[in-house]
Amino acid sequence: xxxxxxxxxxxxxxxxxxxxxxxxxxxxxxxxxxxxxxxxxxxxxxxxxxxxxxxxxxxxxxxxxxxxxxxxxxxxxxxxxxxxxxxxxxxxxxxxxxxxxxxxxxxxxxxxxxxxxxxxxxxxxxxxxxxxxxxxxxxxxxxxxxxxxxxxxxxxxxxxxxxxxxxxxxxxxxxxxxxxxxxxxxxxxxxxxxxxxxxxxxxxxxxxxxxxxxxxxxxxxxxxxxxxxxxxxxxxxxxxxxxxxxxxxxxxxxxxxxxxxxxxxxxxxxxxxxxxxxxxxxxxxxxxxxxxxxxxxxxxxxxxxxxxxxxxxxxxxxxxxxxxxxxxxxxxxxxxxxxxxxxxxxxxxxxxxxxxxxxxxxxxxxxxxxxxxxxxxxxxxxxxxxxxxxxxxxxxxxxxxxxxxxxxxxxxxxxxxxxxxxxxxxxxxxxxxxxxxxxxxxxxxxxx
Amino acid sequence: xxxxxxxxxxxxxxxxxxxxxxxxxxxxxxxxxxxxxxxxxxxxxxxxxxxxxxxxxxxxxxxxxxxxxxxxxxxxxxxxxxxxxxxxxxxxxxxxxxxxxxxxxxxxxxxxxxxxxxxxxxxxxxxxxxxxxxxxxxxxxxxxxxxxxxxxxxxxxxxxxxxxxxxxxxxxxxxxxxxxxxxxxxxxxxxxxxxxxxxxxxxxxxxxxxxxxxxxxxxxxxxxxxxxxxxxxxxxxxxxxxxxxxxxxxxxxxxxxxxxxxxxxxxxxxxxxxx
Numbered sequence: 262x263x264x265x266x267x268x269x270x271x272x273x274x275x276x277x278x279x280x281x282x283x284x285x286x287x288x289x290x291x292x293x294x295x296x297x298x299x300x301x302x303x304x305x306x307x308x309x310x311x312x313x314x315x316x317x318x319x320x321x322x323x324x325x326x327x328x329x330x331x332x333x334x335x336x337x338x339x340x341x342x343x344x345x346x347x348x349x350x351x352x353x354x355x356x357x358x359x360x361x362x363x364x365x366x367x368x369x370x371x372x373x374x375x376x377x378x379x380x381x382x383x384x385x386x387x388x389x390x391x392x393x394x395x396x397x398x399x400x401x402x403x404x405x406x407x408x409x410x411x412x413x414x415x416x417x418x419x420x421x422x423x424x425x426x427x428x429x430x431x432x433x434x435x436x437x438x439x440x441x442x443x444x445x446x447x448x449x450x451x452x453x454x455x456x457x458x459x460x461x462x463x464x465x466x467x468x469x470x471x472x473x474x475x476x477x478x479x480x481x482x483x484x485x486x487x488x489x490x491x492x493x494x495x496x497x498x499x500x501x502x503x504x505x506x507x508x509x510x511x512x513x514x515x516x517x518x519x520x521x522x523x524x525x526x527x528x529x530x531x532x533x534x535x536x537x538x539x540x541x542x543x544x545x546x547x548x549x550x551x552x553x554x555x556x557x558x559x560x561x562x563x564x565x566x567x568x569x570x571x572x573x574x575x576x577x578x579x580x581x582x583x584x585x586x587x588x589x590x591x592x593x594x595x596x597x598x599x600x601x602x603x604x605x606x607x608x609x610x611x612x613x614x615x616x617x618x619x620x621x622x623x624x625x626x627x628x629x630x631x632x633x634x635x636x637x638x639x640x641x642x643x644x645x646x647x648x649x650x651x652x653x654x655x656x657x658x659x660x661x662x663x664x665x666x667x668x669x670x671x672x673x674x675x676x677x678x679x680x681x682x683x684x685x686x687x688x689x690x691x692x693x694x695x696x697x698x699x700x701x702x703x704x705x706x707x708x709x
Numbered sequence: 710x711x712x713x714x715x716x717x718x719x720x721x722x723x724x725x726x727x728x729x730x731x732x733x734x735x736x737x738x739x740x741x742x743x744x745x746x747x748x749x750x751x752x753x754x755x756x757x758x759x760x761x762x763x764x765x766x767x768x769x770x771x772x773x774x775x776x777x778x779x780x781x782x783x784x785x786x787x788x789x790x791x792x793x794x795x796x797x798x799x800x801x802x803x804x805x806x807x808x809x810x811x812x813x814x815x816x817x818x819x820x821x822x823x824x825x826x827x828x829x830x831x832x833x834x835x836x837x838x839x840x841x842x843x844x845x846x847x848x849x850x851x852x853x854x855x856x857x858x859x860x861x862x863x864x865x866x867x868x869x870x871x872x873x874x875x876x877x878x879x880x881x882x883x884x885x886x887x888x889x890x891x892x893x894x895x896x897x898x899x900x901x902x903x904x905x906x907x908x909x910x911x912x913x914x915x916x917x918x919x920x921x922x923x924x925x926x927x928x929x930x931x932x933x934x935x936x937x938x939x940x941x942x943x944x945x946x947x948x949x950x951x952x953x954x955x956x957x958x959x960x961x962x963x964x965x966x967x968x969x970x971x972x973x974x975x976x977x978x979x980x981x982x983x984x
Contacts, residue, residue, distance in 0.1 A: 493908075494953075695827030699784065703736040708953050708983040 300333060300358075300389040301326040304382065311655055311683035312398040319370040319397055323382060327358045334358075335386035339368060344377045344396075344663055346603040356386065375400035377655075377663040395683065396655040398662060402679075406593050406667035409630070410640040417527065417635055418577065425455050425537045432545055434464070434552075440488055444468055447488050448552075450498070452545055455537035460508040462500035462542060463488040466553055474558035474705050475546055477581070479539055479570035480505045481563070482590060482610075483516045494709050496554055498546055502538040502570065504531065520610045521617045525624075527635045536636070539574040547580050558582060558705045565660065565687065566590045568651075569638045572668070575649075576641035583704050584645060584674075585697055587652040587689045588660045593667035594637045595630060600661040608658040639664075642671035649677040650700050652689035659687045676704075732865050732879070733821045733830055734781040739984040742777040750964070750973030756926065758968040764802055769932050769971055771797035785821040789834070790814070792841075795851050799930040806931055808851040811841040815859070829866030835859070838887070851933055855889035865901075875905040879915075893923035893936040909950040913958070916943040932971045940967035946977075956981045 307313075307320030327333050338353035350370065358364045368382075382393040411417070433451040440447035448464040465488050467473065476495040480486045485506025489497035504512035504519055512531065514522050522531040539561075547556050560583035563571040568589030575584040590610065591597065601611030618624055634640065649672050653665045662681070669679055678700070682690040701707060734740050751768040753761050773795040780788045796809040817836030824830050836859040844854025861883035868876040878901060885895040901915035923936035946960030958981070963974045 692826045699735065699827060702738070703784070706737055708738070 298330075299328045300384065300386065300391070301328060302382070302384065302391075302393060304393055304395060306395070306397060306683055309683075310681040311396070312401050312681055313373075315372055315375055315400040315403075317372060319373060319399070321368040321370075321380075321382075321395070323366040323368065324363065325358055325366065325384075326363045327361060329360060329388055331360050331387070332357065333386040333389055335384070337366065338383045338385075340381045340383070341370065341373075342379045344379060344600050344603070344661060349373065349378060356384065358386075373399045375403045377401070377661070377666075394656070396662060397683070398655070398666070398681070401662070401666045402670060404663060404666050404670055406596060406639065406670070408640055408643075408671065409595060409634045409637070411634050414635060414640060421455070421533060421537060422540070422577065425540060428453055428455065428457055430454075430541060430544060430548075432548070434549075437488075444493060445490070450545060452541055454503070454541040455534040458503050458508075458511050458534060458538075460501065460503055460538050460541065461506070462486075462498055462545075464552070465489055465497045467493040467496065469493075469553065471553075472550070472555035473553055474555050474707065475560070477542065477546060477559055477561045477574075479542075479561065479563035479567040479574065482566040483519050484567075494707065496552070498542065500538065500542040502535045504535070508538075517613050517616075520613050521629075524617075524629065524632050527632045530632055530636065532636045535570065536573045536577075539570045540578050543574060543578050543580055556580070560585060560701065560705070562586070564588055568660075572638040572645060573641050575647055576644035579646070582647055583701065584647055584649045585651075585701070586649070587693070588654060588657055588687050589638055589651070589665055589668055590660055591633070591636065591638060592660060593639045593664040594633045596667060597661055597664045598626065600663065601658070604658055610659065639668045639671055642668050643673050645672045646674055648700075648704050649674045650680070650697055651677070652680045652682070652693040652697070654682045654685035654688050656684065656686045733785065733819075733832065734779045734787045736781045736784050738781040740777075740779040741982040741984055742775075742779075742979055743982075744775045744777070744977055744979035746773040746775060746975060746977040747771070748773070748973050748975035750932065750971030752972040753928070754967045754970055754972060756928070756969045758966070760972065767800045767802060767930070769797070769799050769930060769973070771795055771933075773797075782818075787819040788817075789819055789836070790816045795933075797851060797931070797933065799932075801930040806850065808931070808933075810851060812852045812933075813857070814839045814841050817859070819861075819863075825866070829864065832863045832865070834861040834863065834883075836861070838885070850931055853887050853889060853893070853934070853936065855887045857885060857887035859883055859885040868902075877903045877905075891923045891925040891936060893921045893925075895919060895921045903948075911948045913946045913948060913960070914943070915946075916941060918942075926969065928969055932973075935970060938968055938970040940964050940970050944977075954983045 303324040305322045313319050334357045336353055337356035340351045341349040343349060377396060377398045380395045380397060384391055430452045435449045437447045437449055445465055445467045450462045450464050451459060454460045463486065473496045476497045478486060478489060478497065478499045480501055483505055486499035486501055489499050501508040504514055519531065523529040546554055546559055550556055559581055561571040561574045561581040562585040564587040568586035569591050571584055571586050572589060575581040598611055601607055607615050614629055618626065651665065651669050653662050655662050669677065680689065680693045680696055702709065748771045749768065751763040753763065755761050773793050775791065775793045778790045782788055792814050793812045794810065795812055798805060798807045815836045815838050817834055819832050819834040821830050821832045838857035838859060840852055840854050840856065842851055844850060861881055863879060863881045865879035866877065868878055881899040883897045885897065887893055898918045899915065901913065903911055903913040905911050918941045920939040921937060926937040929935050942962050942964050944960055944962035946958045948956055948958040950956040958979045961974065961976045964972050
């Protein structure tokens with residue numbers, strides 16, 4: 262039957278077209294940048310997340326597109342170093358590519374031991390000289406990192422929590438008419454936290470007839486959070502811890518000073534109050550079921566500093582049922598310092614601490630560690646038992662991937678998964694958020 | 710800001726979809742879809758695809774309740790089961806027949822082979838077809854009466870925003886084999902587009918094509934017994950979400966072209982329950 266054949270052909274073309282479309286979409290942005298008089302190189306790891314198994318070769322495919330109107334000739338080389346800068350392997354070979362042509366190179370590296378490696382591909386050609394930097398991991402889930410947990414760690418935090426409990430929260434919830442709409446109500450939430458500091462957050466409540474799960478978001482490093490309108494499937498609570506966003510009445514320090522503010526002792530360090538602010542925020546959510554909050558379904562989430570704050574919250578307070586973090590800052594801080602000092606030039610946050618030490622002759626890395634050991638999220642990780650999802654960027658110099666995995670591997674959670682974005686720095690790819698949504702649905706048995 | 714935009718993109722994925730068979734149901738999620746279907750045919754196409762006007766008072770009419778159940782075993786693997794229960798009558802010159810009862814139970818597993826950014830999914834589904842009736846019983850002539858199996862490949866997901874905003878799709882091709890000596894072997898294709906109109910409303914269009922091949926080429930007024938035929942059937946539906954756990958779709962369809970089968974139209978009403 263002719264009509265049937267036409268229909269079937271249409272379906273097959275549609276399926277093929279859809280596949281091509283997905284491919285085209287992925288490559289569209291890169292293709293736009295292609296201009297004459299350039300060499301465009303696309304690097305793809307053999308496994309999508311660039312985390313290889315210790316038993317397998319490490320593979321990369323490089324697609325080289327010579328847009329010059331003349332042949333390019335010279336050397337192609339690659340260099341592998343550990344994340345601490347130790348040379349592992351170096352290779353160099355002749356390379357030639359004709360004018361306006363494309364060529365693929367397959368790089369096969371022998372299996373490596375568990376760890377993270379910096380990989381540089383260098384092209385030194387007639388008119389083109391460039392180096393492409395990549396990072397890959399091997400057996401990341403087997404990486405071990407010692408905890409540097411002080412003997413009185415638990416006692417210190419128990420005492421701090423008791424002090425927080427003594428402070429009446431004095432919650433104040435103000436409906437923000439100008440920010441609310443037909444679908445949701447927005448509230449400014451104020452409360453007293455550790456040392457009687459006033460902190461604020463934004464609560465967005467979609468108008469629903471049933472109790473709703475809660476997305477409790479904590480802020481990045483000196484980042485002010487605004488009301489979160491992203492979803493109608495969760496109540497969202499964005500808390501600005503002291504010194505962030507609209508919680509800067511008393512603590513209002515610069516971006517650089519924040520990370521070492523009052524770091525002279527573990528008792529005075531800024532993050533003591535910051536960590537308690539996070540727990541106070543959870544106190545607020547748990548004590549206000551009348552706002553439609555399903556207190557059995559609160560998940561805590563954050564990126565960078567927010568990731569660390571989320572870890573601390575889930576570790577110290579079991580009322581947080583799920584933990585979603587991206588690029589967690591300060592993880593395995595001692596290792597982060599070692600890795601960070603190997604970069605060509607120091608990056609945040611190690612750069613700030615280095616400057617602080619250089620400007621204060623009475624301090625040292627050991628003194629910093631003696632305080633940071635109380636605050637390193639890795640030391641809290643064994644206390645986390647709820648399901649966890651973590652996203653990282655492999656080119657992240659603020660939160661080196663090995664440090665994130667040190668943290669991840671210490672989580673006591675039975676259900677934990679990770680996602681890596683090989684081409685991103687201090688962020689994660691779109692796919693991660695899609696996965697996180699699916700993960701949330703599974704763990705909370707949500708019907709969206 | 711980037712993250713906000715990304716999370717907004719995720720929302721389309723969370724809108725209830727009619728093409729539930731093509732999408733992963735999701736781990737631990739439970740989907741129950743009862744659907745009522747009415748079909749009526751008076752005319753037919755002959756073996757050459759020529760339209761034959763039915764005699765006055767003749768035709769085929771069917772009322773069917775289809776019960777679909779899907780359960781997400783894991784992120785990639787779903788269990789599916791489908792059971793149609795029918796009441797049908799065939800009127801022809803000099804008489805009529807009727808049949809009723811449960812027809813072919815389909816049970817199977819669907820596995821997501823690939824996903825693209827968790828937005829588009831390529832799935833394979835294998836199913837077993839079990840007849841729940843005795844075809845020799847005159848009141849139970851409601852199918853081929855033999856065991857069968859089906860292999861289906863689906864590609865479904867959100868249509869990229871830059872092509873069509875607020876749309877999703879499902880495409881399927883399948884092969885179905887009934888184990889009786891004269892089969893039939895069936896080759897099917899399905900294409901589906903859903904247009905999100907608002908938070909609660911959507912319109913869907915789809916078309917089904919079936920080619921059924923058998924050595925038994927006889928025409929039967931009871932069209933559920935014809936083994937050698939082909940047809941194309943487009944359909945339009947309107948969907949409304951009443952609650953996050955319950956949506957309904959109402960629609961109609963028409964057999965636009967075919968061979969050795971009835972020219973019919975029908976309507977269906979389905980409910981989607983997320984349990």
